[in-house]
Amino acid sequence: MVDVVVLALGEGSSCGCDGGACGTRTPILACRDALRTASAQVETVVAHTDAEIDAALKALPDVRLVVATAADGQLRAVMRRLVRMYAPAPSKRALSEEAIPDDRTLPDLPPVGILPLGPDSTDLVTRLGLPRNPADVAAAVLGGNTRRLDLLRNDGGGVTLDGVLVGGVDASGSASTFLARVEVDDAVLADGTEPVLMSVVANASRYATVDGLPLVLSPSVDDGVLDVAVAVPRASRSLFRRPRVEIEVRRAHGRAVAITPRTEIPFVDDGAEGTLTRKRSWWMERAAWAVYVP
Secondary structure, three states: OEEEEEEEEOOOOOOOOOOOOOOOOHHHHHHHHHHHHOOOOOOEEEEHHHHHHHHHOOOOOEEEEEEEHHHHHHHHHHHHHHHHHHHHHHHHHHHOOOOOOOOOOOOOOOEEEEEEEEOOOHHHHHHHHHOHHHHHHHHEEEEEEEEEEEEEOOOOOOOOEOOEEEEEOOOOEEEEEEEEEEEEEOOOEEEOOOOEEEEEEEOOOOEEEEOOOOOOOOOOOOOOOOEEEEEEEEOOOOOOOOOOOOOEEEEEEEEEEEEEEEEEEEEEEEEEEEOOOEEEEEEEEEEEEEOOOO
16 A cells, blocks of 8 residues: 655646756655655656646545655646645535635645755745755655645636746846736735836745845745735936936735736746736635645
């Protein structure tokens, strides 16, 4: 009987990374060996499609899951399928066998172990203070201690673990402004008539500072609220000096945010690039997912 599944994403998956193997197999084999040394029965799975991810997730919660990630977008892809599997349809939410908190739309998701496949010092594993060494990851998974974390869902069917950066640069990589209405609960940060340089929807700290500009202040992945900021350029004029551009940062936090673009706007969601062409809403799922911790 299998105790632990180690899941890696391969070419063709919807993780948003480039390349075939999505990272080296060495940490995966080291984690597998550490688990087996502790007498755990281990199965390693490489998923290339959403259907193959779903097949690996069906064993939950009877087995423990380790997700091998070369980029945050891979973990996000797995969590998106996990949410799809566990979240009841709105019409069946009241009849769900799982207890759903009043401020959530899905039950507690099974915890996952995260095995980083690269030395990236800016990834979610580092920001959460989770172990990077395969043997330490294995020990945390077998130890069973967990930390519950907030999750963002959106009306496009996606999930966000860390944050979303909207705008900032155009397709050529140059700084460019855009028009969009940005609303956080009942607060309006931008009404769609003034140029916005960039906007951030933060669950954690990935986009807290962009090019030296502090946007959101002290975002936390387990405080139950999302943090939103918009950066608006302002022309500062004086009698004897040339006009200069200053950046006004407007901030708010709450349970939900809606961004309505007036034109197409590039965005990056947990490292995965896209284009915002219509209204998109994100909302907070407090403490919905969990990770194994030492």
